[in-house]
Amino acid sequence: MQVWFTEDQTANLRISVRVRQVLHCERSPFQEVMVLDTVEFGRMLVLDDVIQTSQRDEFAYHEMMAHVPLFAHPDPRRVLVIGGGDGGVLREVLRHPTVEEAHLAEIDRRVVEVARRYLPELNAFDDPRARVFFADGIRHVEERPDTYDVIIVDSTDPVGPAVALFGTDFHRAVFRALRPGGIFVQQSESPFFNRDLIRRVQASLRTVFPVTALYWGVVPTYPGGLWTYSVATRGPDPRAPRAGAWEALRLATRYYTPEVHRAAFVLPPFVADLLPSG
Ligand code: AAT
Structure with missing residues (x-):
């Protein structure tokens, strides 16, 4: 059968x-x-x-969500992950020794509990630097101005409680919750099947942040397999990994390298078309 x-x-x-x-x-x-x-x-x-x-493809997504912003930031100490209740992004964040505190704001306690039990290799919740908040990520950032160096949104697709995570009010709250020089990344779906969403997120970030960009990676289980990540910063160039940092850490990554980091910002024309002009 x-x-x-x-x-x-x-x-x-x-x-x-x-x-x-x-x-x-x-x-x-x-x-x-x-x-x-x-x-x-x-x-x-x-x-x-x-x-x-x-289990088979999680590294491709979690490494690109975490390591692009953390290697682009000059000194990431306080990091927030919104969603991501499986723990995969948090695990990658905690591989950076500069990180003193990594917070996870997940709306659904059961996702964390179920993932801890069935996906233990994604689990980093017991690291003393990790702290989990069972809360809506929107309220969490609204209540914490000037707190984080990096904020990563590892959310479900824009339905239900995740809808507002793709909107301008949220992006403004993220800007305020970041410290100067802070970096924001959000998964932004498929350039084949979610073109309007990517356009909307990019345009929204452009109204709020001085620096915005889009990068891509492959995730076989997501629609189309080609996935995008929208990034915005309060100054740093997200395309440039800190020189020598990955090598010095000797991170045994399976998808991310500094070359992959730079290459991920090279966009095929049909993807570049989704960026705001000018
Ligand atoms: N690491 C990949 C897993 C996810 S899970 C996304 C998580 O976001 C879910 O556990 C969901 O409960 C949580 N979530 C949704 N909305 C909110 C919110 N407003 N605040 C906090 N957490 C939230 C991402 C998969 C991407 C799938 C792409 N097709």
């Missing part, structure tokens, strides 16, 4: 993965939380029938 899980990635496009076992399924106050053991991707976290991360 073959059992398959299918995600409707768009109204007209689906991805299916062969399932060995359903390890967990529950309805939290916010969403349906499921963990599947799949043949191709290993264990997979699925929220409201949307694939969030898998």
Whole structure:
């Protein structure tokens, strides 16, 4: 017998993965939380029938979310991750010894609890520098002006509680929550299937921050496999990794290198078209 899980990635496009076992399924106050053991991707976290991360490809996404801003910042000490309840981005953030405090603001406590149990290799919650807040990321930043060097939004797609994370009011609150020289990154979906969203996020960041850019990476389980990250800073050039820093740390990364960092900002024309002109 073959059992398959299918995600409707768009109204007209689906991805299916062969399932060995359903390890967990529950309805939290916010969403349906499921963990599947799949043949191709290993264990997979699925929220409201949307694939969030898998053992096989999580490094590609989590490394690019964390290391681009942390290596672009001259001295990242205080970092906030919004969403990201599986712990993958937090784990990568904590590989930086400059980081003194890494906060995670996740709206759904059950995502953290389920991920701790079924995806232990993503778990960095027990690091003494880590602190988890079960809260809406929007309120969390609104209440903390001038606090963070880096803020990373590892959110679900823009539906439900994640909608406002893609809006200008939130971007203004992020600007205020960053310290001078701070860097903001947010996953911004597919340049094939979410063109209006990327345009909107880029235009919004441009009205709030002096420096904005877009970079890309590959994540096979996300729609189209080609994924974008929107970045904005209060000064630093996000395209330039701190010289020698990655080499000095001897980070055993599997996707990120300083060359990949620089290359990720080189955009194919159909992607560059999504940036605000001028
Ligand atoms: N590391 C990849 C996993 C995720 S999970 C995104 C998390 O964002 C979810 O656990 C969800 O509960 C949380 N979330 C959503 N809205 C908010 C909010 N307003 N405040 C705090 N947390 C929130 C990302 C996968 C990306 C999928 C792309 N297709």
